[in-house]
Amino acid sequence: MNTLTTPARAPEIKSADADVTEAFESFMSAFEDYKQHNDQRLADIERRGSTDVVTEEKMARIDRSLDEQKRALDRLMVKQARPSLGRTAGRETSAVRQAFDAYVRRGDEAALRQGELKAMSAGSDPDGGYLxxxxxxxxxxxxxxxxxxxxxxxxxxxxxxxxxxxxxxxxGMATGWVGETDARPQTATxxxxxxxxxxxxxxxxxxxxxxxxxxxxxxxxxxxxxxxxxxxxxxxxxxxxxxxxxxxxxxxxxxxxxxxxxxxxxxxxxxxxxxxxxxxxxxxxxxxxxxxxxxxxxxxxxxxxxxRKTQSQIRKFKDADGNYLWMPPAGAGQAASLMGFPVVExxxxxxxxxxxxxxxxxxxxxxxxxxxxxxxxxxxxxxxxxxxxxxxxxxxxxxxxxxxxxxxxxxxxx
CATH class of the missing domain: 3.30.2400.10 (Major capsid protein gp5)
Incomplete structure (x- = not known):
């Protein structure tokens, strides 16, 4: 009797886009947790005039986690943006790249010294290195x-x-108003x-x-x-x-x-x-x-x-209406904002x-x-x-x- 078996599924390989999306979702989740604990901290200060040590420690841990997750997200975005410089099948390597590759690998300067390559700005004085x-x-x-x-x-x-x-x-250049028939004196330089x-x-x-x-x-x-x-x-x-x-x-x-x-x-x-x-x-x-x-x-x-340290302090601030001044990125690859303006770390x-x-x-x-x-x-x-x-x-x-x-x-x- 033949038994029909289901073939084993190949292990899923996450794409770079999936990694970025997952990192961004984790970052946003951490920020929501951060806001919740910070709201509690501010409520304690308003009610009792101070906050307890446990809440402060939680805030510090979440703040560190938020920074780490943002750092990880930034690394993924940089990695995703890098083009591949590897050799592509079917693409001929240019004479300049071949000559440079030979120089780097074996110290072969002959090709780089050729007149036609010098005309392409590939060669230079060997004592000073090559472009x-x-x-x-x-x-x-x-x-x-x-x-x-x-x-x-x-x-x-x-x-x-x-x-x-x-x-x-x-x-700016000096200017002035004049009537239709008025003289036009020379303006200042x-x-x-x-x-x-x-x-x-x-x-x-x-x-x-x-x-x-x-x-x-x-x-x-x-x-x-x-x-x-x-x-x-x-x-x-x-x-x-x-x-x-x-x-x-x-x-x-x-x-x-x-x-x-x-x-x-x-x-x-x-x-x-x-x-x-x-x-x-x-x-x-x-x-x-x-x-x-x-x-x-x-x-x-x-x-x-x-x-990042300065930014971690600003994250806690609110305006008169209770809105946070610092806002997380609207999407992966975008910058956080402060009062509507991008923040560069x-x-x-x-x-x-x-x-x-x-x-x-x-x-x-x-x-x-x-x-x-x-x-x-x-x-x-x-x-x-x-x-x-x-x-x-x-x-x-x-x-x-x-x-x-x-x-x-x-x-x-x-």
Whole structure:
């Protein structure tokens, strides 16, 4: 007697989209739990004037869990956004990529030295290394925009020289009303200032064994991009926020700040919270002042920039109607919002402390400029750290404030 059997089901493989959806749902569930416990905490304070230790501990645990889940969601979104750089079946590898692959794997410089490849900007002085193929150069730049939060919201310019000089008109062109037959006197010349953004060298030096490099199954270009991205993004992120401009970009927090009522060009305006190292009695009022310190043209593209610790404090705040000021992302891949404006997490922003500028708000696309010198250069070094091969990878990056009206700071001071 034949028995009909049902074939065993293949194990389900979750797609990247499913992982992101699941992570987002977990994050939203954690936020609802957070709101419930925070509402209870506020009710206890209103009823008894204080809250118990157990509730505070629960709030702290949920807050940490919320941060971890948001971090996991961010990692999944970055992973999902990365294109595959592996070899695709049926696609011919370009001569430039073949030559670069031979150089990286075996140190074969012959193809890169050929005149036709030099004409394609693939070759360079072997003592200084070789320029990577365009595909890898683009990949490193794209990954940096994902991992370096300020780069992702700023204006990015590519230059072929060492310094970008940018003229800026401090005053608009003078105009005036006249009658039909009135004389037209010459108007005043607009006042111009020149801003300079020098590029500084940023380097990384990943290492691999010879056997690993010679393994044909390894996508060497993708591996170099993965190794370099984290090193470059970490250094860039810190420099764009607080770099001093010495051998690195100048961060927006390195510029002098003055009370916004006495703002002048060359300074960033700040709003004081009214309490040293704290938000003061009315956090929502201070945040509103910060938002409206920007002119309308900049405010419509405004973003908050702060680190996770500062954001965890803001999550607890409500407005006069009992609505939370901080709102979670509306969907996977979107940013959380504060009073209707996106929040960008930059871990290099300072924690809340006396006189700290822990929150920035502004139109960073107009306010901050990142300058990339075209090309990423790689020098293969098989001698300095045997049996490892070092890949000395360099690029030149600069940055600084280009419009002092477009960024405002919140200073935690009386």
């Amino acid at each position: 990577v193929p365009d595909e890898l150069d683009t990949e490193i730049g794209r990954r940096l925009s994902e991992l370096s939060p300020v780069r992702s919201i700023a204006t990015v310019r590519q230059v072929s020289g060492a310094v970008l000089k940018k003229p800026f008109a401090l005053d 607009p006042q111009l200032t020149e801003l300079q953004f020098p590029t500084m060298e940023l380097y990384a030096m990943p290492a691999a064994t010879t056997s690993l490099i010679e393994d044909g199954a390894l996508d060497i270009e993708n591996w170099i991009a993965a190794e370099v991205e984290a090193a470059f993004a970490e250094q860039e992120g810190a420099a764009f926020v607080a770099g001093d401009g010495v051998n690195k970009p100048r961060g927006f927090l390195d510029y002098p700040s003055v009370d916004d009522t006495s703002w002048s060009w060359g300074n960033l305006g700040h709003i004081a919270t009214g309490a040293a190292g704290a938000f003061g009695a009315d956090p929502s009022d201070r945040l509103i002042e910060l938002i409206y310190a920007l002119k309308a043209g900049h405010r419509q593209n405004g973003r908050f920039v702060m680190n 930059a871990e290099d922003m300072p924690d809340i402390a006396a006189d700290s500028a822990s929150i920035a708000f502004g139109d960073f696309r107009r306010g901050y400029l990142v300058v990339d010198r075209t090309g990423v250069r790689i020098l293969r070094d098989p001698y300095s750290a045997k049996p490892y091969v070092l890949f000395y990878t360099t690029k030149r990056v600069g940055g600084g404030v280009q419009n002092f009206e477009a960024i405002k700071l919140m200073k935690f001071a009386a």
